[in-house]
Amino acid sequence: MAEISIRKVAKHFGNFTALHSVDLTIADQEFLVLLGASGCGKTTLLRIVAGLETPSQGEVWIGGRRVDHLPPRDRGIAMVFQNYAVFPHLTVYENIAFGLRMKKLPQDEVDRRVRRTAELIHIEQLLKRYSGQLSGGQRQRVAVARALAMQPDVILMDEPLSNLDALLRLEMRAELKGVLAASKTTTVYVTHDQVEAMSLADRIAVMHQGRIVQAASPVEVYRNPAARFVGSFIGNPPMNFIPAKKAGDGRWSVAGMTLDGPRASRSEIEFAIRPEDVEVAPDGVPITVRVVEPLGAHTLITSDVEGHLFRAVLDSTTTVRTGDRLTLAPKPDRIRWFDPDTTAAL
Amino acid sequence: MTAILADAPAAARWDSRRRAGRFLMFAAIVLLCAWVLLPIYLLIVNALSSPNEVTGFPKRMLPSFDTGSISFFINFAGVAKALWNSILVAALTMVLSIGIGAPAGYALSRFDFPGKEAFRFLVLMTRAFPLPLLALPLAVMFIRTGLDDTPVGLAIVHTTLALPFAVLITFSLFSGIPFELEEAAWTLGCTRLQAFWKVVMPLALPGIAASAVFAFTISWNEVFAAAVLTIENRTLTAFLLQSLNVSPLYLKFAGGAALVVPALIFIFAVRKYLFAMWGIANR
Numbered sequence: 014m015a016e017i018s019i020r021k022v023a024k025h026f027g028n029f030t031a032l033h034s035v036d037l038t039i040a041d042q043e044f045l046v047l048l049g050a051s052g053c054g055k056t057t058l059l060r061i062v063a064g065l066e067t068p069s070q071g072e073v074w075i076g077g078r079r080v081d082h083l084p085p086r087d088r089g090i091a092m093v094f095q096n097y098a099v100f101p102h103l104t105v106y107e108n109i110a111f112g113l114r115m116k117k118l119p120q121d122e123v124d125r126r127v128r129r130t131a132e133l134i135h136i137e138q139l140l141k142r143y144s145g146q147l148s149g150g151q152r153q154r155v156a157v158a159r160a161l162a163m164q165p166d167v168i169l170m171d172e173p174l175s176n177l178d179a180l181l182r183l184e185m186r187a188e189l190k191g192v193l194a195a196s197k198t199t200t201v202y203v204t205h206d207q208v209e210a211m212s213l214a215d216r217i218a219v220m221h222q223g224r225i226v227q228a229a230s231p232v233e234v235y236r237n238p239a240a241r242f243v244g245s246f247i248g249n250p251p252m253n254f255i256p257a258k259k260a261g262d263g264r265w266s267v268a269g270m271t272l273d274g275p276r277a278s279r280s281e282i283e284f285a286i287r288p289e290d291v292e293v294a295p296d297g298v299p300i301t302v303r304v305v306e307p308l309g310a311h312t313l314i315t316s317d318v319e320g321h322l323f324r325a326v327l328d329s330t331t332t333v334r335t336g337d338r339l340t341l342a343p344k345p346d347r348i349r350w351f352d353p354d355t356t357a358a359l
Numbered sequence: 360m361t362a363i364l365a366d367a368p369a370a371a372r373w374d375s376r377r378r379a380g381r382f383l384m385f386a387a388i389v390l391l392c393a394w395v396l397l398p399i400y401l402l403i404v405n406a407l408s409s410p411n412e413v414t415g416f417p418k419r420m421l422p423s424f425d426t427g428s429i430s431f432f433i434n435f436a437g438v439a440k441a442l443w444n445s446i447l448v449a450a451l452t453m454v455l456s457i458g459i460g461a462p463a464g465y466a467l468s469r470f471d472f473p474g475k476e477a478f479r480f481l482v483l484m485t486r487a488f489p490l491p492l493l494a495l496p497l498a499v500m501f502i503r504t505g506l507d508d509t510p511v512g513l514a515i516v517h518t519t520l521a522l523p524f525a526v527l528i529t530f531s532l533f534s535g536i537p538f539e540l541e542e543a544a545w546t547l548g549c550t551r552l553q554a555f556w557k558v559v560m561p562l563a564l565p566g567i568a569a570s571a572v573f574a575f576t577i578s579w580n581e582v583f584a585a586a587v588l589t590i591e592n593r594t595l596t597a598f599l600l601q602s603l604n605v606s607p608l609y610l611k612f613a614g615g616a617a618l619v620v621p622a623l624i625f626i627f628a629v630r631k632y633l634f635a636m637w638g639i640a641n642r
């Protein structure tokens with residue numbers, strides 16, 4: 014049982030605040046993905062959990078034990094580093110056995126675990142090689158095997174696939190998901206790749222400028238962004254935003270339409286819709302098509318509405334050309350609203 | 360098409376200028392090589408010639424591989440003891456400068472501390488002190504503490520000469536070993552010290568050995584402190600300095616070769632790591 018609980022953790026580097034009071038609980042056996050743009054503090058948070066960085070404030074608990082003053086070796090964690098950190102002077106076998114030998118396990122147990130893990134990760138034929146004789150993908154596998162062989166309570170991974178080429182990444186992603194689910198280990202996985210996050214996560218924690226803005230299931234994060242940033246960061250292409258003016262109690266005027274919305278005291282809020290949640294209809298937002306990009310399954314069109322970028326994903330059977338005038342109607346149940354000041358969802 | 364033709368004379372001019380530049384560079388290289396290699400060549404030719412050939416004229420351009428000079432040198436009174444002293448002092452210097460220099464190099468590469476840049480600069484600055492300036496106070500102090508005329512005392516002086524290089528070479532070595540490897544070792548159950556011994560040390564060992572050989576060579580070649588601080592326990596350099604101005608020419612050549620050749624071999628063996636150090640020091 015290893016639940017991770019991060020309580021009011023902050024981290025300052027000199028005057029710079031990398032993390033502002035982060036609270037996050039990760040359930041036992043959960044696969045949590047920390048998702049955010051580069052520089053938002055994902056690695057810092059992960060390293061604080063690992064014990065490679067000390068928090069400026071706050072507490073870290075793993076499996077009911079407060080660990081923030083313990084060195085990494087006493088936390089029951091294993092980590093997979095972005096650059097793999099496979100020891101170059103040891104064979105693959107000795108790399109995987111390294112942590113087991115530190116635990117002083119008997120030789121036959123070490124051997125059994127190394128071979129079983131190697132088989133699981135499909136590197137049993139590489140055991141005698143050195144890291145210099147491996148490809149990037151193989152090194153990645155060794156790093157994962159080395160962590161898994163420890164049978165840790167918690168596995169921490171920092172962008173483990175980011176140095177692989179696209180095809181290999183796809184393959185490793187699926188494999189990792191299977192292996193980690195089978196191992197029933199609590200996993201914290203850092204990535205800036207939203208597709209990776211969506212495909213792997215039980216729950217995604219979206220980070221922005223040192224804060225967690227939303228922690229929820231992939232579908233929830235996609236459908237109901239808790240903040241404007243989440244909508245603008247997740248989704249390819251991301252959400253469209255248009256300012257809305259008050260037009261009565263719970264009524265808002267958006268680019269010529271009048272829609273039902275939240276009962277807010279403000280006179281201006283923001284209307285948001287995902288590009289795939291609009292359809293060509295007689296009533297709606299009038300646009301002039303600026304760019305047409307046929308993508309096979311769909312056609313992506315780009316235009317602007319009152320000076321704001323507006324994209325729509327239409328069925329590829331629709332024939333549109335640059336310069337065409339269309340009316341796009343948002344699906345009513347997919348409309349979201351945001352407070353322009355707090356950026357929170359309304 | 361026309362544009363290319365119009366450019367042809369300009370290109371030709373460039374070409375000839377480049378050729379002239381290359382010729383100059385080759386000439387400079389040949390000159391520099393001759394500057395270094397010719398004396399060494401003459402030294403070795405004469406050391407490997409018989410005593411008569413060394414003093415005779417005209418000179419031979421190829422050695423006759425006569426061991427007369429060398430064997431006379433080896434059997435010369437006091438040479439064996441001086442040789443032993445040289446090795447002893449150099450070995451002590453090697454141990455001391457790595458024992459002190461490697462931890463300093465590690466600290467410089469791994470930790471950020473106030474005054475780090477100043478410290479690195481200071482390490483280099485110690486080389487700016489002329490040894491003769493320090494020799495008199497050092498000799499006085501050594502006599503007071505009883506360190507004068509001992510291999511240990513001389514090794515301490517040689518260590519101060521070798522230490523800056525030991526620090527800079529090991530600094531560049533440790534900097535080349537990713538910190539992530541140590542962190543990985545920590546997460547796999549190592550303490551800081553264990554991670555150093557199990558991961559950093561094996562990776563740094565060849566370079567550390569090279570740095571040790573370099574410290575050995577510095578001590579082996581040093582003559583001033585050796586001549587001032589030793590009387591009975593002369594090292595080879597000090598011994599040759601003292602006795603060779605009264606000894607025959609062929610003995611000087613043999614003695615010179617005995618000093619230069621091991622040093623050359625050592626430096627050649629560790630050249631890769633010295634270049635690394637200079638790359639760092641030039642930054």
Ligand SMILES: Nc1ncnc2c1ncn2[C@@H]1O[C@H](COP(=O)(O)OP(=O)(O)O)[C@@H](O)[C@H]1O
Nearest residue numbers: 026029031049050051052053054055056057058
């Ligand atoms: N050791 C450090 N010293 C100073 N600033 C740092 C240090 N480590 C990270 N930072 C800063 O903290 C911020 C978050 O970094 P990081 O956690 O690595 O981001 P991410 O992994 O999300 O890309 C960045 O702006 C980075 O420059």
Ligand SMILES: [Mg+2]
Nearest residue numbers: 052055056057
């Ligand atoms: Mg990072």
